[in-house]
Amino acid sequence: MKLNKEQQEKLISKLNQVWKNKICDVCSTNNWMIDDTLFEIREFHGGKTVLGSGAIKPLITLTCAGCGNTKFMNAIQLGLVDPKNPDGEIKEGGQDE
Template sequence: MKLNDEQQKKLIEKLNEVWQQPKICSVCGHNQWDVSDRIFELREFHGGGMVIGGQSSITPIVHATCKNCSHTLFFNALKIGLIDKDVNSTSKTE
């Protein structure tokens, strides 16, 4: 799901609030990052099978990738406040 302008602004504000300066990569020591403009999802592992819905857990994430070494950090899009718990209501903004 692509972030709208308001969500992108909120993401940057929240990352600046919680991610202390300098934003050093723990792998290579550089400090330049690409921040995703989309929300992705992490699905619960079910032994290699694909389970959609039911009791299966999905975590919506946004990520920041180090421009030097590609180390990637995940941030929970729900906890950051980019989307509501009712995902169906936000997927229409795409």
């Protein structure tokens, strides 16, 4: 799911608040690419796909341009996704904390 411009700005603002050490822990550079798409991790079920069962985590990815090291940030914690929304749609503008 793609973030709109307002959501991307909210994401950058929130990351600037919470992400203090932006130095890559693998190659020691500070050149990160922030994806404008939400991804998800599903609960593991022994390699089988089980729809509608288990936890799903919505994530933003941050990838080091130097070495490819990838970090995941929880989109709920960042205020981009409302955990009470059963459709899992991105909140307009995120939520302020």
